[in-house]
Amino acid sequence: MPDNAYVPPKVWTNDSDNGGQFASINRPTAGPREEHELPVGDHPFQLHSLGTPNGVKVTIMFEELLEAGYSDAEYDAWRINIGAGEQFWSGFVDLNPNSKIPALLDRSGPEPFRIFESGAILVHLAEKFGYLLPKENPARAETLSWLMWQMGSAPFIGGGFGHFYVYAPERYKYPIDRYAMETKRLFDVADRQLAKTRFLAGDDYSIADIAAYCWLGNLYHGAYNRCDIFLSLDEYENAARWVKEIDARPGAIRGRLVNTQDMPERHSASDFDKLDKELLSPVRKRPELKE
Ligand SMILES: N[C@@H](CCC(=O)N[C@@H](CS)C(=O)NCC(=O)O)C(=O)O
Numbered sequence: 353m354p355d356n357a358y359v360p361p362k363v364w365t366n367d368s369d370n371g372g373q374f375a376s377i378n379r380p381t382a383g384p385r386e387e388h389e390l391p392v393g394d395h396p397f398q399l400h401s402l403g404t405p406n407g408v409k410v411t412i413m414f415e416e417l418l419e420a421g422y423s424d425a426e427y428d429a430w431r432i433n434i435g436a437g438e439q440f441w442s443g444f445v446d447l448n449p450n451s452k453i454p455a456l457l458d459r460s461g462p463e464p465f466r467i468f469e470s471g472a473i474l475v476h477l478a479e480k481f482g483y484l485l486p487k488e489n490p491a492r493a494e495t496l497s498w499l500m501w502q503m504g505s506a507p508f509i510g511g512g513f514g515h516f517y518v519y520a521p522e523r524y525k526y527p528i529d530r531y532a533m534e535t536k537r538l539f540d541v542a543d544r545q546l547a548k549t550r551f552l553a554g555d556d557y558s559i560a561d562i563a564a565y566c567w568l569g570n571l572y573h574g575a576y577n578r579c580d581i582f583l584s585l586d587e588y589e590n591a592a593r594w595v596k597e598i599d600a601r602p603g604a605i606r607g608r609l610v611n612t613q614d615m616p617e618r619h620s621a622s623d624f625d626k627l628d629k630e631l632l633s634p635v636r637k638r639p640e641l642k643e
Contacts, residue, residue, distance in 0.1 A: 371521030377437055383445060390443035393428030393619055396460035400430050400444055401453045403612030405566040405575075406506065409470040410454045411618070412562050412607030413477050413484070418621065419603040422481045424460065429618040431611045471503040474559040484559045495553040498560035501541075506567055508534045518576045532583060535571070539588045542568055546590035550597075561598060566608075569595045574638035581641065600634035 366380050390400055397414070401407040417425035432438045432453050439451040447455035448468035455468045458476070467476050475496075478485035486492045512531035516524065542564060545552055552560045572588075572595045574580050586592065598604050610618045614631055617623075624632065 373519040377435070382449065382451065383440075384442040385437065385440035386442065388438075388441035388443055390441070390447070391430055392457075393430075395426040395428045395619075396424065396458070397427035398430070398457040398459065399427050399611075400432050400447060400455050400457075401611050402432050402434055403608070403610060403615075404434075404453065405510070405570050406452070406470045407454045407611055408608045409563050409566045410456065410473050410477075411610035412566065412604050413474055413559065415607040415610075416562070416601070416603030417477065417481055417483060419601075419606075420483060422483065425477070425481060426620075427618075429610045431616040469503075471499055471563065474499065474563060478559050484557065484562070486553075486556070486558070491554060491556075495558045495560050498545075498552040498558075499563050502560065502563040502567065505538050509538065509567055509571065513579070514576045517579060517582070536583055539568065539571075539583070539585060539591055542594075543588040543591045546594045551594070557598075557601075561594075562604075565595065565598045565604065569598060569636075573636045578638065578641040580638065599636050605632055605634060 368375055368379065390398075392398055399410060399414070401410060403411070411429060414425055414427050414429075432444060434453060438444060439448075439453060444455065445451055447457060447466045450468065452468075454470055454473060455466065456473050456476075458465055458467060460480075467473050475485065477483075485495055508531060512527070513535045516527035516531055520527075542552065549555065551557050552564055568591060571579055571583070572585050572592060580586065606624055609615050609624070609627065609631060614627060615623060
């Protein structure tokens with residue numbers, strides 16, 4: 353056992369001062385920490401989110417719906433600053449008791465209702481509008497299977513690889529090896545499928561592609577300080593072809609900008625006209641590696 357190996361005490365207690373990037377925000381308890389209502393806009397859908405991979409799944413879906421002509425999918429997107437703890441505002445916890453973005457208030461029918469978890473929101477919108485989720489099996493089963501594959505694997509990539517490679521206060525070989533291996537295995541799963549089919553669930557673009565693209569595309573384009581180099585992601589040629597095809601879709605281009613620093617809130621299609629045209633490019637550039 354190495355000299356600095358952790359010997360767990362008999363009973364675990366929370367160390368909120370362990371130097372991790374999220375240590376001061378995350379606690380082992382749920383529930384609201386502050387009375388604070390959420391703003392409400394004019395549109396049928398009120399999205400409270402952030403431009404992270406889980407957040408942009410939903411904004412890409414909305415922009416894809418609008419792009420396809422579903423004008424009833426107009427939405428207000430409000431930014432939840434998770435670094436400042438806004439996910440613990442009482443209004444947000446009412447929408448998602450799990451205090452994680454994204455969360456949606458659907459006011460399109462007679463009774464407003466909440467919906468949380470990005471996968472559930474994608475299925476809800478796909479069913480409501482009859483778009484990007486086949487109605488009949490086996491295509492429906494295949495799409496839901498790939499969607500749930502993504503939902504189940506995201507924590508290994510984000511909470512596992514990303515956390516230990518970038519956010520943890522110190523780097524340790526064991527967790528980085530463990531989650532780098534798992535992240536590469538997941539890329540290989542997608543790559544092998546995409547060698548056989550144009551999109552994950554077959555010939556047609558679906559909510560499964562949106563969900564997986566938000567994570568795999570982000571890593572491919574250099575998230576976690578150019579992890580594409582560390583993980584040799586260019587070797588997954590079929591996944592790269594699929595990422596680049598989705599990169600260029602107008603709905604994906606717009607959706608991945610919403611609730612980011614470039615567009616903290618989104619209330620109308622004309623909000624995109626105010627952005628630097630380079631941000632709307634169909635070709636994504638990888639950032640510089642930070643030493
Ligand atoms: N399974 C959830 C995960 C959502 C999630 O992890 N959201 C992160 C940002 S990507 C978050 O809100 N983190 C805040 C926190 O952990 O306090 C989903 O897909 O909706």
